[in-house]
Amino acid sequence: MSRNEGAGVSxxxxxxxxxxxxxxxxxxxxxxxxxxxxxxxxxxxxxxEDAIRTLDYRPSQMARSLKGGQTRLIGLIIADITNPYSVDxxxxxEAACREHGFTLxxxxxxxxxNQEQHYxxxxxxxxxxxxxxNAVGMRExxxxxxxxxxxxxxxxxxxxxxxxCDVVGLNNQEAATLATEHLIQQGFEAILFLSEPIGSVNTRxxxxxxxxxxxxxxxxxxxxxxxVTLNNNQKLEQQLSDFNRRHRGMRKAVLSANGALTxxxxxxxxxxxxxxxxxxxxxxxxxLEWAELAGVGITTLKQPTYEMGFSALExxxxxxxxxxxxxSEQAFSGELIVRGxxxxxxx
Numbered sequence: 001m002s003r004n005e006g007a008g009v010s011x012x013x014x015x016x017x018x019x020x021x022x023x024x025x026x027x028x029x030x031x032x033x034x035x036x037x038x039x040x041x042x043x044x045x046x047x048x049e050d051a052i053r054t055l056d057y058r059p060s061q062m063a064r065s066l067k068g069g070q071t072r073l074i075g076l077i078i079a080d081i082t083n084p085y086s087v088d089x090x091x092x093x094e095a096a097c098r099e100h101g102f103t104l105x106x107x108x109x110x111x112x113x114n115q116e117q118h119y120x121x122x123x124x125x126x127x128x129x130x131x132x133x134n135a136v137g138m139r140e141x142x143x144x145x146x147x148x149x150x151x152x153x154x155x156x157x158x159x160x161x162x163x164x165c166d167v168v169g170l171n172n173q174e175a176a177t178l179a180t181e182h183l184i185q186q187g188f189e190a191i192l193f194l195s196e197p198i199g200s201v202n203t204r205x206x207x208x209x210x211x212x213x214x215x216x217x218x219x220x221x222x223x224x225x226x227x228v229t230l231n232n233n234q235k236l237e238q239q240l241s242d243f244n245r246r247h248r249g250m251r252k253a254v255l256s257a258n259g260a261l262t263x264x265x266x267x268x269x270x271x272x273x274x275x276x277x278x279x280x281x282x283x284x285x286x287x288l289e290w291a292e293l294a295g296v297g298i299t300t301l302k303q304p305t306y307e308m309g310f311s312a313l314e315x316x317x318x319x320x321x322x323x324x325x326x327x328s329e330q331a332f333s334g335e336l337i338v339r340g341x342x343x344x345x346x347x
Contacts, residue, residue: 013055020050036241046109066139074313075100075131077116081108083285085305086134089156092309097288100317102129103239116317120145132156132309152319154312159202166319170303170314172203172328177208179283179301183253186342188252190247194239194265195257196312205256207285208250237268244274252280253342259286259300260318268296282341285334296340304332 015033016032019026024044031039032048041050051057076093078086090106097104105128107119123131130152146153147163157169183191198204228239244252256262262284273286276282277296284291288304311330 013057013058013059015120017052017055018048018057020057022047024048033160037085053210065299067158069129071129072102073126073128074316075105075107075119075128076133077107077119077131078121078134079108079109079111080260081106081110084288085157085259085303089134089309089312092306092311093313094309095259095306096310096313101311102313102317108123117145124149124151130154132312132316134158146287146305152316154316156308156312156317157203161200164327166315166327166329168308168315168333170308171331173210174331175285175301175303176207177214178334178336179255179285180214181218181256182220182234182299182336183281183283183342184214186251186253186281187251188342189250190241190243190252192228192252192254194236194254194261211255236264237272238281239240240265240268240274241272244272244280254280254282256282257283257287258286259288262286262288262291262298262300264343266298277343287337291337292339294341296343299342300337302335302337304334306330 015026015029022029022044024047026043029048030245031037032045045105074093074097077089078090080086080203081090086338087187094104094106099180105123105126107115107123109119110114128151131149132154133146134156146160154166154168156167159165159167177327180191196202198208240254243254254265256265262282265282266276269280269282274280277297281299283299283301285301285303287300288298291298291300308330311332315328315330
């Protein structure tokens, strides 16, 4: 018999095809597949084995998992897969899944509310055992769906107000304080903190508040500090140009709230003819691959994103296994990578 002869209409052999070829019933084949071969005669086991090999039969792992009540599937929802931060988070989650025998389903919402809602419903229909969520950029409708979900869940980076859930992220207060104090110690007199709109995003709020507190503590060493939230590149260029002009003659620096914004700032500086490390200092949250190659190099606050993703999945597995302890927040320390962009020398 040829490999596909007797197979179902899809061209893929079914358990019925195996039973028919082995001249037995589906119950016997199921017993063979489920490890209950002691209930079968040697002759019957051999016929089933031969039929499976002849038909190239491959049992549906999804169907078998559903029957056993476990799919071994984990969902990961991220806001923007093009963000290097998200890519490293994904790598950590996926590595932990492989180590523990789970399969990861990755959903990139592209910051679109319809996609957020679609993927939440999709993951539920696939019967995933739990979800890891990077909620940065999520709209209120999707967050509401998360709150109503009964699935075990761990949030990465962003907390959701009023939602009791395990969170894994950066110690933002510690990291922003470290970054700001570095700029002050380097002798910068005017510092501009740049961020996307703060809203209710706790990571942005925590970094801004730590920056403000640190600046106030060193007010005697500083001429000025500014905080600006941005909506578009045109406004970004205007803010940089105004900051540079207002504090002419002073040692100036910009502190960027995340990696994606650091790239926008670097591009805007080039368009304006402003040189980081010569005209204005620059320090950005998140380590970017190109940061050390950008001229004199850009100082960054590196997050242990891979480790955060790995830890988030391990915490999720505890919840899947029934852990009942109170929700936890794991806060990782960042690492300051000092490069030429903050080694500005006095004129």
